[in-house]
Amino acid sequence: MADVDISSLSEDQQLALQQFTSVTDQDLAAAVPLLQKCQWNAQIAITRFFDGDADTVDPAAEVARAPPPPVDSRRSETLMDNFPSRHSSRAARRGLEPAPRVVPTPESQMTQSMPFPFNILLLPFNITYTIFQRIFGTIGYLFPFLPRLLSRFYSGRALQPSRDTGRRPLNPTDTSARFMREFEEEYGVTHGTLPFHEGGYAQAFDIAKRDLKHLLVILLSPEHDDTAPFVRDTLLSPDLVEYIKNPTNNILLWAGTVQDAEAYQVANALNVTRFPFATLIAHTPSVSSTAMSKIATSAGPVTAQDLISKFDAAIASHKEELDRLRAQRQEQQASRSLRQEQESAYERSLAQDREKARRRKEEEAAREKAEREERERGERKADLARKLAQWRRWRAQSVPGEPGADVADAVRMSIRLPSGERVIRKFRAEADLEELYAFVECYDLVKEDAAVEEEKETVEPEGYEHVYKYQLVSPMPREVYDLEKGGSLKERIGRSGNLIVEKIVGEDDDTDESDDEETI
Structure with missing residues (x-):
């Protein structure tokens, strides 16, 4: 497609x-x-x-x-769920814990408000729950040790992440932007102090896996007393900030608060039991070709130096296999680029060959067209010359002979031909002016009576209309005797005349000029 x-x-x-x-x-x-x-x-x-x-x-x-999805609207999908069991056993032997890929909850599956009638029915329960929540919140604020004491008896975990039900659920990108804004406002840092990934956990997970980076996940819970000291003394420590920003470490930082739905899902998927929580996730080719594992984890208060030492040791232990995988991918990319360049060069060469073939075909077609037109023009010219010769023979045999001396009303004409020859001849006074033009046109044939006699049987050519390409002019005073006005010789010229033959040569007659001179 x-x-x-x-x-x-x-x-x-x-x-x-x-x-x-x-x-x-x-x-x-x-x-x-x-x-x-x-x-x-x-x-x-x-x-x-x-x-x-x-x-x-x-x-x-x-x-x-x-496996079917859980009934809850929040859904966690991981690549590790579909891996064969040998991958998990291999990771366990290496002391690695699989890192799941948490798919953000689609907006279509977000929890929506209940219909108005149900809200009316549940209104007394909601009011009672709100009152008890405010009371227990006040007691917990006055006596901070009570929530931590009671939490030890809740389920099997020491601490359980909580969510603020009053926070509006957003998509992963907007949730990340809200977390960074609140983080900067609460701890008084400028934007970019920590290079947080401006997107969801799944997107950061995919980028780290694709680019073979180390994904550093920080999960915070504002309800815990250790959160603020951890952020100020550890997370914002100049040494740790510089370590995270160091490009040689290839660290991609993603953080969130468990008050948000996505971070809460990530905390459950990573089996978080204590806050603040930090874990370093990287691709582990020794487990499988697609495995992502937690290579270093820290829960609870920790100094910046201890966290740096732990991350540095984990990165060093997996550096060799990641470098080897990077080299393989670079080699594959180089091979792919070379193959693409070769394919591109082949396509360009093929396009050039097609262009050459197209031009050659066009040139051959143009040459064939020119030859065909030249051949047709030659055929038309030859046919026209043949019909002209036939018409001249036919017209020469119809030119009347010169009147004798006994004809007193004859018109005497002196005609100078284009060749310089002067012809003096008598014509009948009532003869049409076209007869004089025909005589000039066929002079070479009628000047010998024997030649004319031999052509008695010539017929007029079909489909041919003769056009005289010259005109008869009287030099002194200049007057043109054209055929359009018609008339007899005596009416147009008089008893005698001294005429000159002037050729009328058009653009299409240039090539026929030499032929016409031979016939006149």
């Missing part, structure tokens, strides 16, 4: 397409068919793309084996 209409896809399909292209860096024409085969499941499509078995494994079977 050359063109892909994005508007024809549903919102979930567009989200899956965005996730797949951000990880694999594929164009839309190649991404859409694979996603269609995988039932628009982005995690399966990404897995099959990197494993290279998109054509051998049936993605529909994988979709059928995938």
Whole structure:
């Protein structure tokens, strides 16, 4: 498919397409068919793309084996859920914990308000819940140790992330922008002090996996007393800020507060039991070709130097295999670029050959056309010359002879031909002016009576209308005797006349000038 209409896809399909292209860096024409085969499941499509078995494994079977989504509107999808069990065992032997990929909740699945009648029925319960919440909030503010004490008896965790139900759920990009704005306002830092990723966790996860970067995830909970000291003394420490911004470490920073839905989902997926929480996620080729694992984790208060030492040791332990994978990808990219350049050069050469063939064909067609036109022009010229010769023979035999001496009313004409020869001849007084023109035209034939006698049987050519290409002019005073006015010789010229033959040569008659001079 050359063109892909994005508007024809549903919102979930567009989200899956965005996730797949951000990880694999594929164009839309190649991404859409694979996603269609995988039932628009982005995690399966990404897995099959990197494993290279998109054509051998049936993605529909994988979709059928995938676990059903939870009833809750919030949904967590990870690439690790579909990995074979040997990957998990291999990660466990290396002391690594898989890092899931959390898909943000689509807006279509956001929790919506209940209908108005149900709100009326539940109004007493909502009021009672709000009153008890305010009372317990006040007690917790006056006695901070009570929430931490009670939380030890809640489920099996030491601490449980909470969410502010009053915060409006937003899409991942807007949620990230709101977190950075609140972070800068609360701790008095300028924008860009920490290079937070301006997007969702899934997008940062995909970028880190595609570019082989280390994804540093920071999760904060404003309800915990250790959050503010951790941010001021550790997270905003000049040493840690410089370490994160150092391009040689290839760190991509993403942070969030568990008051937001996406960060709350990430905290649950990463099994967070204590806040503030920091973990370093990287691609681990030793586990599988697509695995992302937590290579270093810190929960609770920690100094900046300890955090830097822990991250530095984790990065160093995985540096060799990541460098090897980067070299492989660079080699693949170089091979791909070389192949594209070769294909481009081949296409350019093919286009040049087609252009040369087109020009050669056009030149041959133009040459054939010119030859055909020249041949047709020669044929028309030859046919015209043949008909002219036939007409001259036919007209010469119809020219009356010169009147004798006994004819007293004869007109005497002195005609100087273009060749310089002067002809003196008598004509009948009542003869038409055209007869004088015909005599000049056929003079070479009528000057010998024997030649004219031999052509008695010549007939007038069909479809030919003769046009005289000269005119008879009287020099003193100058007067043109043209055929359009007609009349007899005596009426137009008188008893005698001294005439000159002047040729009338047009643009189309230039080539025939020499031939006409021979005939006159």
